[in-house]
Amino acid sequence: MIKKRTIRSIPQKRTPVRELDPKVRVTNFEEVNCGYTEPEAMLESERCLFCPDPKCIGGCPVSINIPAFIKKIGEKDFRGAYDVITATNLLPAVCGRVCPQENQCEGVCVVGENLEPVAIGRMERFVGDLAIANNWVNLPFIEPAKYRIGIVGSGPAGMACAADMAKAGCDVTVFEAFHLAGGVLRYGIPDFRLPNTVVDAEIEKLEQLGVRFECNTLVGRLFTIEQMIEELGFHAVFIGTGAGYPSMLGIPGDSLNGVLSANELLTRCNLMAARNFPDVDTPLPLGKHVVVVGAGNTAMDALRVCQRLGAEKVTCVYRRSKTECPARAEEVHHAEQEGIEFHWLTNPVEIIDDGAGSVAGMRCIRMELGEPDDSGRRRPLPVKGSEFEIETDQVVFAIGTNANPIIGQTSKLKLNKWGYLETNAELMTSIAGVFAGGDIVTGAATVIEAMGAGRKAARGMKAYLGLRDVGPVNDAATLFGIDLSEHNFNRIRA
Amino acid sequence: MTREDYSDVTYMLEIHHPLMARAAKPGQFVIVMSHREGERIPLTIADFDAERGTITLVIQAVGKTTLEMQQTCRAGTSLYGMAGPMGIPSNPGSAKKVICVGGGLGVAPVYPQARALKQNGAYVIGVLGFRNKDLIFWEEKFRAICDELIICTDDGSAGLKGFVTDGINQALENHKDVGEVVAIGPPVMMKASAEATRARGVKTMVSLNPIMVDGTGMCGGCRVKIGDEVKFACVDGPDFDGHKVDFDDLMIRLRRYKEEERVATERWSETCRMRMVDGKVVPLPE
Ligand SMILES: Cc1cc2nc3c(=O)[nH]c(=O)nc-3n(C[C@H](O)[C@H](O)[C@H](O)COP(=O)(O)OP(=O)(O)OC[C@H]3O[C@@H](n4cnc5c(N)ncnc54)[C@H](O)[C@@H]3O)c2cc1C
Numbered sequence: 001m002i003k004k005r006t007i008r009s010i011p012q013k014r015t016p017v018r019e020l021d022p023k024v025r026v027t028n029f030e031e032v033n034c035g036y037t038e039p040e041a042m043l044e045s046e047r048c049l050f051c052p053d054p055k056c057i058g059g060c061p062v063s064i065n066i067p068a069f070i071k072k073i074g075e076k077d078f079r080g081a082y083d084v085i086t087a088t089n090l091l092p093a094v095c096g097r098v099c100p101q102e103n104q105c106e107g108v109c110v111v112g113e114n115l116e117p118v119a120i121g122r123m124e125r126f127v128g129d130l131a132i133a134n135n136w137v138n139l140p141f142i143e144p145a146k147y148r149i150g151i152v153g154s155g156p157a158g159m160a161c162a163a164d165m166a167k168a169g170c171d172v173t174v175f176e177a178f179h180l181a182g183g184v185l186r187y188g189i190p191d192f193r194l195p196n197t198v199v200d201a202e203i204e205k206l207e208q209l210g211v212r213f214e215c216n217t218l219v220g221r222l223f224t225i226e227q228m229i230e231e232l233g234f235h236a237v238f239i240g241t242g243a244g245y246p247s248m249l250g251i252p253g254d255s256l257n258g259v260l261s262a263n264e265l266l267t268r269c270n271l272m273a274a275r276n277f278p279d280v281d282t283p284l285p286l287g288k289h290v291v292v293v294g295a296g297n298t299a300m301d302a303l304r305v306c307q308r309l310g311a312e313k314v315t316c317v318y319r320r321s322k323t324e325c326p327a328r329a330e331e332v333h334h335a336e337q338e339g340i341e342f343h344w345l346t347n348p349v350e351i352i353d354d355g356a357g358s359v360a361g362m363r364c365i366r367m368e369l370g371e372p373d374d375s376g377r378r379r380p381l382p383v384k385g386s387e388f389e390i391e392t393d394q395v396v397f398a399i400g401t402n403a404n405p406i407i408g409q410t411s412k413l414k415l416n417k418w419g420y421l422e423t424n425a426e427l428m429t430s431i432a433g434v435f436a437g438g439d440i441v442t443g444a445a446t447v448i449e450a451m452g453a454g455r456k457a458a459r460g461m462k463a464y465l466g467l468r469d470v471g472p473v474n475d476a477a478t479l480f481g482i483d484l485s486e487h488n489f490n491r492i493r494a
Numbered sequence: 495m496t497r498e499d500y501s502d503v504t505y506m507l508e509i510h511h512p513l514m515a516r517a518a519k520p521g522q523f524v525i526v527m528s529h530r531e532g533e534r535i536p537l538t539i540a541d542f543d544a545e546r547g548t549i550t551l552v553i554q555a556v557g558k559t560t561l562e563m564q565q566t567c568r569a570g571t572s573l574y575g576m577a578g579p580m581g582i583p584s585n586p587g588s589a590k591k592v593i594c595v596g597g598g599l600g601v602a603p604v605y606p607q608a609r610a611l612k613q614n615g616a617y618v619i620g621v622l623g624f625r626n627k628d629l630i631f632w633e634e635k636f637r638a639i640c641d642e643l644i645i646c647t648d649d650g651s652a653g654l655k656g657f658v659t660d661g662i663n664q665a666l667e668n669h670k671d672v673g674e675v676v677a678i679g680p681p682v683m684m685k686a687s688a689e690a691t692r693a694r695g696v697k698t699m700v701s702l703n704p705i706m707v708d709g710t711g712m713c714g715g716c717r718v719k720i721g722d723e724v725k726f727a728c729v730d731g732p733d734f735d736g737h738k739v740d741f742d743d744l745m746i747r748l749r750r751y752k753e754e755e756r757v758a759t760e761r762w763s764e765t766c767r768m769r770m771v772d773g774k775v776v777p778l779p780e
């Protein structure tokens with residue numbers, strides 16, 4: 001029916017998405033990007049060329065069959081689109097919001113060679129939100145497999161592994177150290193980017209699959225990984241504890257009051273709801289002029305949170321230039337719209353003491369880009385004599401994180417030299433039956449990669465337990481390893 | 495939970511958590527949330543009983559959360575959340591003769607360490623400091639496990655008149671072969687204790703109490719300076735070598751939320767018909 005589309009025949013411009021006015025949104029925590037409506041999503045779907053050799057699938061870390069789900073949107077079969085996406089991606093409402101699409105699917109989109117790329121992320125989110133609103137869940141018929149699986153950490157890696165194992169019929173328990181589940185999705189990414197209600201909905205779906213969540217459980221200290229296998233009766237364990245340990249600036253003054261990590265700022269604000277102090281008990285005093293060091297997603301979140309909490313001025317300091325900045329393009333754009341000041345090519349050298357242990361200012365030096373370093377980015381070098389001062393009373397550092405040490409301290413698991421867990425290609429650690437994935441293996445990465453790792457580990461786990469998986473996960477004919485041909489699936493046991 | 499009050503400001507909660515009672519070791523702590531909107535506050539495990547499945551906390555009512563818990567935590571109630579045991583357990587070491595120093599509230603957390611040392615066969619000298627006679631608690635508990643016990647009060651109303659440092663000096667005079675000192679209490683007290691032993695070169699371990707949020711190494715709010723290194727007390731401690739700790743830095747950082755703490759406490763006192771008098775919360779007259 002559909003006539004062959006060409007680059008000339010499709011809508012030339014991306015369908016814009018409604019956003020809250022920057023002036024209004026800096027006063028609240030409501031979601032900035034309002035998402036596509038049904039006609040908008042269908043209009044955007046017309047921009048896909050259905051290339052015979054689609055590049056976008058290869059650009060996606062979990063190989064979502066993108067043209068297939070866009071086609072379903074065009075046919076107004078949104079439920080069908082949801083089934084296609086969830087064949088490989090457990091959390092479309094989350095990933096549609098937080099994936100760095102410009103470096104992934106949209107970055108390689110063929111339309112993008114001439115025009116703006118197809119807005120794949122926005123369409124994915126549209127489908128994910130619709131699924132939440134209509135409570136769509138692909139609840140397979142699950143044949144119990146009599147295996148008990150323990151998942152450590154409830155971030156995207158743990159959630160993905162839990163879902164796959166529950167669908168394979170296992171009895172799954174997720175242990176989380178915090179009092180609420182969700183990992184970075186809960187404590188890190190603020191509501192104006194990823195509302196907590198979306199995270200709640202995804203967790204509820206897991207509960208419908210029979211996954212249990214045990215919060216306030218610090219694994220390693222309450223019981224060890226070894227004890228889970230030897231004493232608590234788990235047949236296999238997945239570790240997805242993330243890379244939450246923040247790096248320090250390591251410059252004079254970094255222990256002053258008013259200097260804190262972005263993790264602390266965001267945890268106080270998001271998880272502990274300190275923005276409602278004193279209606280809640282956790283405080284978060286804010287400076288008049290806040291400087292955030294770093295320019296990743298964490299830094300953008302910290303900047304925009306401070307702006308919303310009422311700081312008079314919020315400044316970003318980053319040692320490389322805007323081109324190298326690792327945050328999602330949309331976040332930098334939104335931050336700029338909201339009036340955040342950027343000092344590119346600038347590095348802090350000292351935080352100045354006001355004499356009473358608090359921050360009075362920050363001394364910085366200008367940088368210039370030299371030869372490319374190991375990461376392929378041009379190395380920033382200080383410009384002699386270019387030091388200057390920024391007046392500030394609060395400094396937030398968002399300069400990366402390291403491996404959380406607790407699992408390493410309390411088990412015999414093999415770690416690499418940076419303290420991350422070592423695994424084989426199937427993501428099994430040095431202890432048989434113990435798998436790991438996400439930031440605790442790779443170092444800080446992305447939501448979709450963590451989720452992909454959780455699913456990959458689940459595949460390894462099923463092989464280890466002797467549960468047969470139907471074909472590779474990326475095969476469009478399977479839904480979480482379950483036959484897609486009917487909606488009343490039957491899991492096939494080896 | 496069960497509860498016992500030691501004074502107007504100090505109370506003991508015994509919480510049923512069998513799994514944690516089995517895992518707990520001396521020197522570790524828990525993070526408690528009393529209700530959904532509450533703050534996560536760290537409290538040392540003052541005792542644990544694997545058989546009965548209980549964790550004992552001794553709490554001093556100093557601000558909003560601890561005052562509120564003093565009112566709401568009654569026998570039979572439960573907490574919104576308690577996570578732990580957190581931190582690296584104390585290493586009892588091989589010292590044959592040890593002084594265990596507890597100042598004020600530090601008396602409770604030093605108890606499991608003293609008991610573990612005793613069980614390891616060490617000669618244990620207890621030095622406990624209180625402001626006055628009325629605030630003394632757990633004296634009998636300590637007598638049962640210490641080979642010697644020195645009680646100090648600031649006003650001399652019981653035991654030795656003076657600070658714990660006077661008690662430490664006395665013990666060090668009488669015993670030249672003390673291998674280690676363990677000191678827990680307010681930062682000023684731990685600082686003074688570390689100074690008292692520095693000249694004699696006696697190893698001194700202290701348990702630090704910076705402001706914490708998660709207790710899992712995720713926020714860095716609990717960072718402390720140890721020599722020229724920065725450590726996170728919740729995962730790298732809370733026990734550190736007292737001779738290397740930068741106590742002044744710790745004390746400045748503890749003041750970070752003074753203003754907000756005052757606001758929270760005042761607001762809470764108003765709503766429950768209490769008020770602050772001389773820094774103490776008292777009921778409003780009818
Ligand atoms: C502020 C911020 C913004 C970000 N923005 C984006 C973005 O826009 N797009 C994107 O793709 N990525 C983003 N990321 C990165 C992304 O969130 C992470 O890569 C991803 O969440 C990693 O998932 P994970 O499951 O490995 O770990 P986490 O999400 O870190 O979850 C680990 C969980 O394990 C728990 N845990 C740790 N230790 C224990 C223990 N011993 N016992 C029990 N539980 C434990 C933790 O409390 C936590 O809940 C952002 C990260 C941050 C911090």
Ligand SMILES: Cc1cc2nc3c(=O)[nH]c(=O)nc-3n(C[C@H](O)[C@H](O)[C@H](O)COP(=O)(O)OP(=O)(O)OC[C@H]3O[C@@H](n4cnc5c(N)ncnc54)[C@H](O)[C@@H]3O)c2cc1C
Pocket residue numbers: 523533534535536537538539551552553554555556557558559560561599602603702703704705706707732748749752755756759
């Ligand atoms: C490892 C550790 C073990 C502790 N053990 C005990 C114990 O066994 N018994 C006990 O009574 N107290 C203990 N504390 C101190 C206890 O956590 C604080 O008294 C409590 O958080 C005060 O909360 P509040 O709301 O009642 O008072 P606030 O008015 O909020 O604060 C009063 C004072 O308590 C300190 N404080 C406040 N918030 C925190 C926080 N989140 N983390 C740490 N300190 C804070 C500050 O110095 C502040 O000035 C311990 C602290 C640490 C870090």
Ligand code: FES
Pocket residue numbers: 705706707708709710711712713714715716717726727728729
């Ligand atoms: S309390 Fe957050 S890192 Fe220690």
